[in-house]
Amino acid sequence: MLQWRNESDGIVAKILNIPIFCTTQNAARLGATVPEITSLLPTDETAKTEVDKTAFSMMVPELQAQLPTNPTSALSVIIVGIETHICVTQTxxxxxxxxxxxxxxADGVSSCNAGERPIALNRLAREGAIVTTSESLLFELIRDAKDANFKAIAGLVKETKDETKAAVETFCKL
Structure with a gap:
């Protein structure tokens, strides 16, 4: 979903009021998160939405401290990122x-070894994760064309349809 943005409407996460969290794997050794991602993060000083880590899962204490603590209400979490077979899997x-x-x-995750990606996605689906595409999930989230966010979401889908189509076609080949 990080690709879904335009200048007039912002990003989908802002439109739908979805919090964004980002972790970087050992920035000192592997480099910082790219500006295309960090520019999407909220600038609210009270919440640390970008966390550097050495663990492969992003569920590190610094990030967990930012999540709701009510143990009876499960979160719905949308995952995008790299190294599907490592960090995405462990998270x-x-x-x-x-x-x-x-x-x-599926159109928002990758691996440096393309063959690892479908194996990881199949495993995660068997474990209970919902593997889907960004466009499918967007319309699932708004559920109805009468939703107040439909026009903004439909505009973003239309604006990015070529990029989304290319990403899905590329990943379906892997």
């Missing part, structure tokens, strides 16, 4: 083990 397994509902956007 998803941790979230599932904690009782959360996890959506993995």
């Amino acid at each position: 998803t397994l941790d979230l599932l083990a904690a009782g959360h509902r996890v959506y993995i956007l």
Whole structure:
């Protein structure tokens, strides 16, 4: 979903009021998160939405401290990121083990070794994650064309349809 943005409407997460959290794997050794991602993060000083980590799961204490603490209400979490077979997998397994509902956007995850990606996505689906596409999830979230956010979401879908189509077609080949 990080690709879904335009200048007039902002990003989908802002339109739908979805919080964004980002972790960077060992920035000192592997480099910082790219500006295309960090520019999407909220600038609210009270919440640390970007966390540097060495663990492969993003469920580190610094990020967990930002999540709601009510143990009886499960979160719905949307995952995008790199190294599907490592960080995405371990994060998803941790979230599932904690009782959360996890959506993995197939057109929003990758691996440096393309063959690892479909194996990881199949495993995560068997474990209980919902593997879907960004467009499918967007319309699932708004549910009805009468939703107040429909026009903004439909505009973003139309504006990014070529990029989304290319991403889905590329990933379906892997």
